[in-house]
Each structure stands twice: as C-alpha cells, then as structure tokens.
Amino acid sequence: MAGRIREEDIKRVRDASPIADVIGEYLQLRPAGADNLRGLCPFHEERTPSFYVRPSRGVFYCFGCAQGGDVIAFVMKHDHLTFVEAVERLAGRAGIQLRYEEGSAAPRSQQSYRTRLLEAHKVAHEYFMEHLATPEAAPAREFLAERGFDAQVAEHFQLGYAPAGWENLVRHLRARRFTDKEILDSGLASPGRHGPMDRFRGRLIWPIKDLAGDVIGFGARRLDEHDTGPKYLNTPETPLYKKSQVLYGIELAKREIARRQQAVIVEGYTDVMACHLAGVPTAIATCGTAFGTEHIKILRRLIHDDAELGSGISRAQIIFTFDGDEAGRKAAERAFAEDQRFVNQTYVAIEPNGMDPCELRQHKGDAAVRELIAQRVPLYEFALRSTVDQYDLDTAEGQIAALDAAAPIVASIKDWSLRQRYAVRLSGWLGLPDEKLVLRRIGQQGRQGRGGRRAAPRPEPPGQGALFLVDPNDPKLFLEREALKLALQYPAHTGPEFDEIEPEAFVAEPYAKVRHAIAEAGGASSGVAGEAWLERVREHAPDDQVRSLVTELAVEPLRDQRPNGAGxxxxxxxxAILARVQERHVSRRIAEVKSRLQRVNPTERPDEHNRLFGELIALEQYRRGLLERGIEGL
Known part of the structure; x- marks a missing residue:
C-alpha cells in the first residue's frame, strides 16, 4: 500500500506517547485505584466518570459508551482522524520522523490532508510572527503598547502581523509547495477573480490553537480606519476550525484550569492576555460566537468536578466576565441558560464602570483584575438581580411584576435546596415579607414549565450494543470475568495456572472468545506483558466486539481490595480466582459423569461402569483440592 507507515515507526510512536500524558492533554485524569486513572468521557455526555486509563497497559476504556483502545485509537476517535493522521500527529508531538514503505519519508502527496492543513497554519503563523517586527507593523505594535503589552508579551502569546496586500501569504505558501486548494481549504485565503487572495491583510494576528497546541485558525484585529472589514475577523469554518468548539488561550490555560478547578470566560483576545499577565492564568475566550454547549463539554472534561454530584456543592468555578453594558448583561443571561449543564458553580464578574479586564488592567493595574475575579457573584444571583432591577420596587405593582419575571428563573433551578434558598433571597430583594407568596408563585411557574411537555426519549449510549455482549455485573459470570482480567492485566502472575484452565470452563460465549484469543496469542505464560501483550491478544480476537471486550477487561479494576504495595x-x-473457575468446570464434569454412570448397568457393562467410577473419584479428589485453594484466597 502506497504511503504505509513502517510498523517499527508505529511502535516507536506508540512507545514515545504515554497514554496518560496524551489523554491528559485533553481532559483531567485522577487516580482511581491501583494503576488506574479516571475522567469524564470525551466521547459521550456524562456526569459521573466512567472513562478509565490504564497507563501500564497503554489502554483506555469507557464503561459508559464502550469506546476503548490504545493511544493511537484515542487520538483517532477524539480528533476524528484516520489511523495514518493520528500516527502522524503523535509523531509530531514526540519529534519522530516517520518512514514510509516507499522511502525514508512520506512524499507530500501521501501525507494526510489534515496534517497538510496543520502544516499550512504552522507556516502561516511563523510568517505572521516574523512580520510583527517589520516597519509596516508599527500600528500593530502601537495598538499593543497602548494596552500595556510590550514585545515580550507579544512573543509570549506568539502574536503576529498580516502585511497589507492581496497575495503576500498566498505566494509564501505556494513557495512552500502548498496547493491553492490547501490554501483555500485552510481558510487562510478567500477565492478571488484571479485565484486565492489573503484573508488577513494589514491586521494584528492572534493564533488560535486546540488543546494539543496546534494552530488551527487565527483572529485578526483591524488597524487601519479605512479598512471597511469587521473590527475582528476570524478564520471561517474549516476542517480544522469549528468556532463552536474552540476557545482562545485553552492550550495556555488548560493545566491551571485543571489544577485550580476554575475557568474564567472573557470576551476578547486582549482580555485573555490581560488576565494571564495579571495572575489569572485560567482565562479563555470564545472566538466569534457565544459560549455554548460544545465549549461546556471541553471545560467539564478539564475541570472534572463530579465528586460531590447531587449534593448541590461544588468546588469548581466557571466565572464569566462581561462588559457592564446591556450587551454584556444579555450575554450573561444567555450563559445562564447553559449553566445547568455544568456540575459546578457558575459566577459572573462585571466591573461597575463597564471596563473589560484589558481596560481594567490598563487603568488600575494587575491587582484590580484579580480583585474583579475575586468579587464574582453567583450567576443565579446575577440573573435574578438583573431582572429585578428593571422594575420599580417602590410600588406594589412593580414588586409583583418583578416577582413574575424572576419566578421562572428560580423555578428552573434543578437543585431543590438551592431553589428554596434563592426563593427566600428573592423575597428580600423584592421587599415582600410574605415568603409563602413568593414560593407559591415560583411553584406555579415550575408546574407551568413542566405542563404540556412530554419527556424526550432518553437516547441510548453510543456503542451500547457492542458493550453489553455480556452483563458485566452478572454474579454467575463473576469468576470468568475476573480470571480474564487477571490474565490480560497481570499475565506474569497467572501464567501456566491460567493456561491450564480448559477453554470449556468459560461458559459465556464472549468470555470464551477472549479465552481463545489469549490462547492464540501464546497464552498468559508466553512471557509477553504490558501493551505488547494486549496488542497481541487483540490481534487474535475474531471481531471488533471481542477486541472491545479485551480492552474493557484490560482496564476494569479487579474486585479484590487487597493489592500489594506495588499495585x-x-x-x-x-x-483463588483461577482455582474457582476450574472448580466450577470440574463440578460440571462431575455432574455429567454421574449422569452417565446412572445410565450404565454395571452387570451388563462392567468395564464402562468401572472406568466412569474411577473417573468420578479422580474428579472429586481434584475438585476438593481446587476448593481448598479457592477458599484460602477468597
């Protein structure tokens, strides 16, 4: 196959890409027992983590949606890449030069298209950064200086400048052997009468990166007053850039977001810069769109705040900062509509004089920015106060109108105890001493909100058919499942003892297929362990469902609560587990022999009767020994 990556290079990439480190760049992982890490699954919506990573085995598995595999499979699934594209991305991360079947390196025509687009963005980014120091870019440097950003800051945030002109970048990319189609598909150029023309011209440039740190788009600020284009111009929708799924500064902030359990949402690129410089390194911004569901998913995976789910208490914080004008207030109210998708507390921080974080830092210094964030108020409170403030509370009519306007907001709070507390606070803000009236009005709004609506059918988790080949909690199959987990996770500890168990001992068909794959891979005593062992077993699995089950069993923790110090x-x-699996199989054999023995007349067929009787005695003795071994360990 043309362009096939050499197997030894794939192994090098896999070995140089620790699965916990790679997945940790996308979501937060926490310890979950011996040699296990756990986090919120990036492949389906969940509040309680069911996504496990087994670093020593190099595999991941989600018990909620049945997605699993090695580090390459994770990158493929998460970033929607082909196998080759995923290997190329990991190779770039590890600094490995790949070799292909036909030569020492892949011809450009054989490189994955997504990789080509990423490379085009990298080249464009370098081009923009180089031009920020040119005389033509003086207005860009002045723009930054006026806001308190010097050359060192520009270098830290890797800012650039797009020179004026219609084809400067296009010519540069062509010289680097990028095709016009690649240049257009990347969003770096727009179609023109005579071919592609630069999308960004005479503008200050911010690189927009994904969680892995790859440049996938740009944001550009108008500098020339004669420029009739928008004040801020972003990359259009491309195969790399989906504005509903990108957050400016996420690659800089992700580790602090995870560590501090906090994310600060600001409105602009310069606000992100100001916050980071002022000591708020968790600041990020949306890129030309409102904060929405896809952004929430990204943050929830980073913050991973599920420990106290259902208690109404959360350590994590999502803090929105908006301009103090009406537009900012409406933006805050839109954010309120999304708030209950979080398992964490959401706050609003608005400067009384309407200054954004960049202006605040410029006029009052770094401490003022930190103080703004420190004085945040809960988003529920902000939404209610903003609503109540629109009415004249000095009149009875105004009080009741404000109550009717605010009641739906309180009624929409899912947490019952929190809803009750805000109902009492609303009573005080309105100046209505009759709390029962407020509670009654809120209750009516809640019933109206539920009335006439049919609950939407609950969608089945993706991949559920593949996951539940067999009930993982079936007590009758506990021993078989545990034995397979031991053989896959700790082959050196099971070795010949597992291999001696007859295949017929596994009565569940999916488990029997896994047992067969283990045997075909050389058995637990083959001397192979870790990632190589699991990969070999998966290679001998008959289909994708069994391969998925192998990965699941390789990640699922053992039921035993007595691991030794080494995990x-x-x-x-x-x-005990292996002995009990064999003992159950021997017990079934004993029942079969007894049944046959009862059907044999010892007078008519004495030889067969004696043979069966001797077999029964031997099986009974073997069974007693297995029982003793099993009882000692359980």
Missing amino acids: EPDPRYVT
Whole structure:
C-alpha cells in the first residue's frame, strides 16, 4: 500500500506517547485505584466518570459508551482522524520522523490532508510572527503598547502581523509547495477573480490553537480606519476550525484550569492576555460566537468536578466576565441558560464602570483584575438581580411584576435546596415579607414549565450494543470475568495456572472468545506483558466486539481490595480466582459423569461402569483440592 507507515515507526510512536500524558492533554485524569486513572468521557455526555486509563497497559476504556483502545485509537476517535493522521500527529508531538514503505519519508502527496492543513497554519503563523517586527507593523505594535503589552508579551502569546496586500501569504505558501486548494481549504485565503487572495491583510494576528497546541485558525484585529472589514475577523469554518468548539488561550490555560478547578470566560483576545499577565492564568475566550454547549463539554472534561454530584456543592468555578453594558448583561443571561449543564458553580464578574479586564488592567493595574475575579457573584444571583432591577420596587405593582419575571428563573433551578434558598433571597430583594407568596408563585411557574411537555426519549449510549455482549455485573459470570482480567492485566502472575484452565470452563460465549484469543496469542505464560501483550491478544480476537471486550477487561479494576504495595494483585486472590473457575468446570464434569454412570448397568457393562467410577473419584479428589485453594484466597 502506497504511503504505509513502517510498523517499527508505529511502535516507536506508540512507545514515545504515554497514554496518560496524551489523554491528559485533553481532559483531567485522577487516580482511581491501583494503576488506574479516571475522567469524564470525551466521547459521550456524562456526569459521573466512567472513562478509565490504564497507563501500564497503554489502554483506555469507557464503561459508559464502550469506546476503548490504545493511544493511537484515542487520538483517532477524539480528533476524528484516520489511523495514518493520528500516527502522524503523535509523531509530531514526540519529534519522530516517520518512514514510509516507499522511502525514508512520506512524499507530500501521501501525507494526510489534515496534517497538510496543520502544516499550512504552522507556516502561516511563523510568517505572521516574523512580520510583527517589520516597519509596516508599527500600528500593530502601537495598538499593543497602548494596552500595556510590550514585545515580550507579544512573543509570549506568539502574536503576529498580516502585511497589507492581496497575495503576500498566498505566494509564501505556494513557495512552500502548498496547493491553492490547501490554501483555500485552510481558510487562510478567500477565492478571488484571479485565484486565492489573503484573508488577513494589514491586521494584528492572534493564533488560535486546540488543546494539543496546534494552530488551527487565527483572529485578526483591524488597524487601519479605512479598512471597511469587521473590527475582528476570524478564520471561517474549516476542517480544522469549528468556532463552536474552540476557545482562545485553552492550550495556555488548560493545566491551571485543571489544577485550580476554575475557568474564567472573557470576551476578547486582549482580555485573555490581560488576565494571564495579571495572575489569572485560567482565562479563555470564545472566538466569534457565544459560549455554548460544545465549549461546556471541553471545560467539564478539564475541570472534572463530579465528586460531590447531587449534593448541590461544588468546588469548581466557571466565572464569566462581561462588559457592564446591556450587551454584556444579555450575554450573561444567555450563559445562564447553559449553566445547568455544568456540575459546578457558575459566577459572573462585571466591573461597575463597564471596563473589560484589558481596560481594567490598563487603568488600575494587575491587582484590580484579580480583585474583579475575586468579587464574582453567583450567576443565579446575577440573573435574578438583573431582572429585578428593571422594575420599580417602590410600588406594589412593580414588586409583583418583578416577582413574575424572576419566578421562572428560580423555578428552573434543578437543585431543590438551592431553589428554596434563592426563593427566600428573592423575597428580600423584592421587599415582600410574605415568603409563602413568593414560593407559591415560583411553584406555579415550575408546574407551568413542566405542563404540556412530554419527556424526550432518553437516547441510548453510543456503542451500547457492542458493550453489553455480556452483563458485566452478572454474579454467575463473576469468576470468568475476573480470571480474564487477571490474565490480560497481570499475565506474569497467572501464567501456566491460567493456561491450564480448559477453554470449556468459560461458559459465556464472549468470555470464551477472549479465552481463545489469549490462547492464540501464546497464552498468559508466553512471557509477553504490558501493551505488547494486549496488542497481541487483540490481534487474535475474531471481531471488533471481542477486541472491545479485551480492552474493557484490560482496564476494569479487579474486585479484590487487597493489592500489594506495588499495585499488583494479592497472589492468594489470583490463585483463588483461577482455582474457582476450574472448580466450577470440574463440578460440571462431575455432574455429567454421574449422569452417565446412572445410565450404565454395571452387570451388563462392567468395564464402562468401572472406568466412569474411577473417573468420578479422580474428579472429586481434584475438585476438593481446587476448593481448598479457592477458599484460602477468597
């Protein structure tokens, strides 16, 4: 196959890409027992984490949607890449030069198209950064200086300048052997009468990156008053850039967001810069669109705040900062509509004089920016106060009108205890001492909101058919499942003892197929371990469902609660599980022999009767030994 990556290079990439480090760049992982990490699944919406990573085995698995595999599979699934594209991305991350079947490196025509677009953005970014120091870019540097950003800051945030002219960047990219189609598809140019023309011209440039740190688009600020284009111009929708899924500054802020359990949402690029410089390194911004569901998913995976789900208490904080004008207030109210998708607390921080973080830092210094964030108020409170302030509370009519306007907001709060507390506070803000009236009005709004609506059918988790080949909680199959987990996760501890278990001991068909794949891979005593062992077993699995089950079993924690200090299973537990699996199989054999023995007349067929009787005695003795081993370890 033309352009196929050499197998030894794929192995190098996999070995140089620790799965916990790679996945940790996309979402927060926390310890979950011996050699296990856990986080919120990036492949389906969930509040309680069911996504597990097993670093020592190099695999991940989600028990909610059945997605699983190695580090390459994760990048493929998360970033919607082909196998080759995922390997190329990981190779770039690890600094590995890939070799292809036909030569020492892939011809450009054989590189994945997505990789080509990323490379075009990288070249364009370098081009823009180089031009920020040119005489033509003086207005861009002045713009930054006026807002308190010097050359060192510009370098830190990797800002650039797009020179004026219609084809400067296009010619530069062509010289680097990018095709016109690649240049247009990347969003770096727009179609013109005579071919592609630069999209960004005479503007200050901000690079927009994904979680992995790759440049996927740009934001550009108009500098010339004669420029009739928009004040801010962003990359259009492209195969790389989806504005509903990108957040400016996320690659800089992600680790602090995870560490501090906090994200500060600001409105502009310069606000992100101001916050980071002022000591608020969790600031990020949307790019030409309102903060929405896809942004929420990204933050929830980073923050991973689920420990106290259902209690109404949360340590994580999402803080929105908006201009103090009406537009900012409406933006805050829109954010309120999305708030309950979080498992965390959401706040609003608005400067009384209407200054954004960049202006605040410029006029009052870094401490003022930090103080703005520190004085945040809960988003519920902000939405209610903003609504109430629109009415004349000095009149009875105004009070009741404000109550009717605010009641739906309180009624929409899902947490019952929090809803009750805000109802009492609303009573005080309105100057209505009759709390029962307020509660009654809110209750009516809640019933009206629910009335006449049919609950939407609950969608089945993706991949559920593949996941539940067998009930993982079936007590009758517990021993079979645990034995397979031991053989896949700790082959050196099970070795010949597992391999001696007859295949027929696994009565569940999916488990029997996994047992067969283990045998075909050389058995637990083959001497292979870790990622190589799991990869070999998966290669011998008969289909994708069994491969998925292998990954699931390789990640699922053991039921034993007595791991030793090295995070390995208690040897007694290993012996007990394997002995009990074999004992159950022997018990079934004993029942079969007894049944046959009852059907044999000892007078008519004495030889067969004696043979079966001797077999029964041997099986009973073997069973007693297995029982003793099993009882000792469980």
